Amino acid sequence: MNIQALVRQLKKKNDQKIVLLVGDGLGGLPLEPGGPTELEAAKTPNLDRLAQRGVLGLMHPIAPGITPGSGPGHLGLFGYEPVKHLIGRGALEATGIGFKLEEHDVAVRCNFCTLDSDGNITDRRAGRIPTEQSAPLADKLNDSVKIDGVEVIVKPVQEHRFVVIFRGEGLEAHVADTDPQRTGVPPLPAKPEDDASQLTAQIADKFVEQAQTVLADQPKANGLTMRGFSKKPKIDTFEEVYGVRPAAIASYPMYRGLAQLVGMELVGNATTIEEEIDILEQCWNDYDFFFVHFKYTDSRGEDGDFDAKVKATQKLDSIVPRIEALGPNVLVVTGDHSTPAKLASHSWHAVPVLLASDACRFDGSRAFSERECRTGELGQFEAIYLMPLALAHAERLEKFGA
Amino acid sequence: MNIQALVRQLKKKNDQKIVLLVGDGLGGLPLEPGGPTELEAAKTPNLDRLAQRGVLGLMHPIAPGITPGSGPGHLGLFGYEPVKHLIGRGALEATGIGFKLEEHDVAVRCNFCTLDSDGNITDRRAGRIPTEQSAPLADKLNDSVKIDGVEVIVKPVQEHRFVVIFRGEGLEAHVADTDPQRTGVPPLPAKPEDDASQLTAQIADKFVEQAQTVLADQPKANGLTMRGFSKKPKIDTFEEVYGVRPAAIASYPMYRGLAQLVGMELVGNATTIEEEIDILEQCWNDYDFFFVHFKYTDSRGEDGDFDAKVKATQKLDSIVPRIEALGPNVLVVTGDHSTPAKLASHSWHAVPVLLASDACRFDGSRAFSERECRTGELGQFEAIYLMPLALAHAERLEKFGA
Numbered sequence: 001m002n003i004q005a006l007v008r009q010l011k012k013k014n015d016q017k018i019v020l021l022v023g024d025g026l027g028g029l030p031l032e033p034g035g036p037t038e039l040e041a042a043k044t045p046n047l048d049r050l051a052q053r054g055v056l057g058l059m060h061p062i063a064p065g066i067t068p069g070s071g072p073g074h075l076g077l078f079g080y081e082p083v084k085h086l087i088g089r090g091a092l093e094a095t096g097i098g099f100k101l102e103e104h105d106v107a108v109r110c111n112f113c114t115l116d117s118d119g120n121i122t123d124r125r126a127g128r129i130p131t132e133q134s135a136p137l138a139d140k141l142n143d144s145v146k147i148d149g150v151e152v153i154v155k156p157v158q159e160h161r162f163v164v165i166f167r168g169e170g171l172e173a174h175v176a177d178t179d180p181q182r183t184g185v186p187p188l189p190a191k192p193e194d195d196a197s198q199l200t201a202q203i204a205d206k207f208v209e210q211a212q213t214v215l216a217d218q219p220k221a222n223g224l225t226m227r228g229f230s231k232k233p234k235i236d237t238f239e240e241v242y243g244v245r246p247a248a249i250a251s252y253p254m255y256r257g258l259a260q261l262v263g264m265e266l267v268g269n270a271t272t273i274e275e276e277i278d279i280l281e282q283c284w285n286d287y288d289f290f291f292v293h294f295k296y297t298d299s300r301g302e303d304g305d306f307d308a309k310v311k312a313t314q315k316l317d318s319i320v321p322r323i324e325a326l327g328p329n330v331l332v333v334t335g336d337h338s339t340p341a342k343l344a345s346h347s348w349h350a351v352p353v354l355l356a357s358d359a360c361r362f363d364g365s366r367a368f369s370e371r372e373c374r375t376g377e378l379g380q381f382e383a384i385y386l387m388p389l390a391l392a393h394a395e396r397l398e399k400f401g402a
Numbered sequence: 403m404n405i406q407a408l409v410r411q412l413k414k415k416n417d418q419k420i421v422l423l424v425g426d427g428l429g430g431l432p433l434e435p436g437g438p439t440e441l442e443a444a445k446t447p448n449l450d451r452l453a454q455r456g457v458l459g460l461m462h463p464i465a466p467g468i469t470p471g472s473g474p475g476h477l478g479l480f481g482y483e484p485v486k487h488l489i490g491r492g493a494l495e496a497t498g499i500g501f502k503l504e505e506h507d508v509a510v511r512c513n514f515c516t517l518d519s520d521g522n523i524t525d526r527r528a529g530r531i532p533t534e535q536s537a538p539l540a541d542k543l544n545d546s547v548k549i550d551g552v553e554v555i556v557k558p559v560q561e562h563r564f565v566v567i568f569r570g571e572g573l574e575a576h577v578a579d580t581d582p583q584r585t586g587v588p589p590l591p592a593k594p595e596d597d598a599s600q601l602t603a604q605i606a607d608k609f610v611e612q613a614q615t616v617l618a619d620q621p622k623a624n625g626l627t628m629r630g631f632s633k634k635p636k637i638d639t640f641e642e643v644y645g646v647r648p649a650a651i652a653s654y655p656m657y658r659g660l661a662q663l664v665g666m667e668l669v670g671n672a673t674t675i676e677e678e679i680d681i682l683e684q685c686w687n688d689y690d691f692f693f694v695h696f697k698y699t700d701s702r703g704e705d706g707d708f709d710a711k712v713k714a715t716q717k718l719d720s721i722v723p724r725i726e727a728l729g730p731n732v733l734v735v736t737g738d739h740s741t742p743a744k745l746a747s748h749s750w751h752a753v754p755v756l757l758a759s760d761a762c763r764f765d766g767s768r769a770f771s772e773r774e775c776r777t778g779e780l781g782q783f784e785a786i787y788l789m790p791l792a793l794a795h796a797e798r799l800e801k802f803g804a
Contacts, residue, residue, distance in 0.1 A: 029761070029762075029763050030763065030764050032764070033454055033455045033764040034764065034766065035764070037763070058781065062403075062408075062802060063403060063405050063408070063787065063790065064780075064783055064787040064790060064791050065409070065787060065789075065790030065791040065792075065793065065794040065799065066405075066408065066409075066412070066790065066794070066799070066802050067794065067799065067800075067801045067802060068801065068802050068803060069801050069802060069803035069804040070803075070804070071803045071804060072802050072803035073803075081403070082802070082803070083403050083408060083802075086803065087803070089804060092803075092804050093804075340763075342761075343761065345801075346801055347761075347794075348791075348794040348799070349763050350763075350779075350781075370763060370779075371765075371766070374765065374777060374778075374779060374781075375777055379781065379782075380781035380782070380783075
């Protein structure tokens, strides 16, 4: 069943407001049998109180056993089937730095590399050149490369990575990677995989030719490879699908970009979670759906620092009263995936979910923890059902059939 | 979503080892409300200890309410969508006696029947003729029947059942059953259901003609009917799909055959579970996935003998320390379906699952039982997700998307 198509058909408008508070990588692991997870170790009096007036469950971002990247993790959370709506690497890279892709743009993820005098690659990552050195090179390419009939936009990313966007009419993105995935050989020419992408491949080759001239005197970053030619994915907007006016409040470029991809409106330029809540308060009357993103639960999990993830979780807890004070009809607190400090990476473990609303079948949960989520009213479910559940609790879905 | 296709794309190799220990028909039922299931009544100190350092759940081999046969039960366990990968009755019968089907073989399940002097069926099962009498007849057919251009292999099965394999080029298997499903009429001629299967139907008719001459003087088994014309199903191998080198250690022909169908390598010729573990120890360094099959939990359930199934479960428990001593990174203990002694048959009840690994979200389970599985971390899930979960816990799956 295509649940999103069904919800689209049943959506209705009212004045109820939904807040989706995402603690990135929220789910965790106990360090040993019998021990607490990060969420269980954290003192979270506000989330616990919320759990008592809501329902809990465990959510699979994609499917049991599958570990999502940030792109698929958030698409799933937003109710878009992540395997169907795959975001190409170039588009995700552009999105990740907050670049707003237009419909016809082709985005490509590029790596600076080192070439020897024969043009063969000696280092595929240009010695992992630091960002302070690589960013000015990307800017220089942006200013120098000129190709007839197409706008070329080059943006720095990090270390050896940068992104190029070709903006023009008639560009398709079915072009193979030019990275040969090994050293001792030259980068591959851009090879179109269909007729419609021939022009893009020609432009890519011209880009490489000019870029190599610009970079010729660089000791490390004197060449480049291109990967993941892609366009902005065709995604129906959040408003079209769910009938809500959505605001995105996030400080990290990647999540601002992902929210934009599904047509949310970016509000403010917060750098801290407190500033994000300031913005939430300021724009409360202008929207009826609010995606609020908190990054640090994931960052500290990725660091492998259990105690720091506990502290980040407590920080998340601390801003809950300010959200409650606004009186959202539905408040959902969850993550886009688990990032257990024990594994120091994203993982496949199911994500704790808390949904509080007056229409809940309150399930007697006493705290927000993986342990309590395991026996909560929402059971275990795939992330694409989260939006339907949130809309339902906000009475924003019609009955199906008479 | 096609979870197997996704896993195939994400698989990666490492040196972690996975053991899948299957207690056939493991799931049971209490004899009365409040009573224990067979698994709960059994003393299983080793499985209980394992449950304490793992996670539990309940698994549906196919879907809630559906009782699987051994074929679909194991295909589900191995992660192959059982409804999609249906094994034809002839192929399953050949597989069940451990016959290794080749790509072009057509296998047919046959029944000896009794014909009257007009050629009409008087008994569709030849008086359930005992195997001691029917097996020599099958062997005689194997020696006697000769058809130009095709090899005819006849193998005894049990009582009135035997299997015939036609081996040759250009044979397809879309031929209707010749069993009219009632007495008082003759067996039907073999009817091809498409052009490509005409040759097979002609061969089948020739087989019946010659066989009836050979069997003419038999008092009961003087005729035969044919059902389930089928070829070996086209199944991608375990190694292709999951990237593991799989070993199958099983004593019953059916399970050896099923493991072979998915491309596992049969190791040894054990007749007891102790011998199976001997073999596991011997081949431990040569593979990284081990399917170990224990039959008697199912057999005693099928007998309707609650106490004997309890004892078989305890036998299964007793070999667990020897497996643990090998240090598998992931140890899964489960069944292919439930076989409650109360029903004396396979059933649709969800199957208890135990997964132990250092990457588990330990769920506080204290024992391996249906009761504890009900609130385990893995929740309820379809069997096709078991392999993804096992691979994930062995860190053998890449992250999906960036």
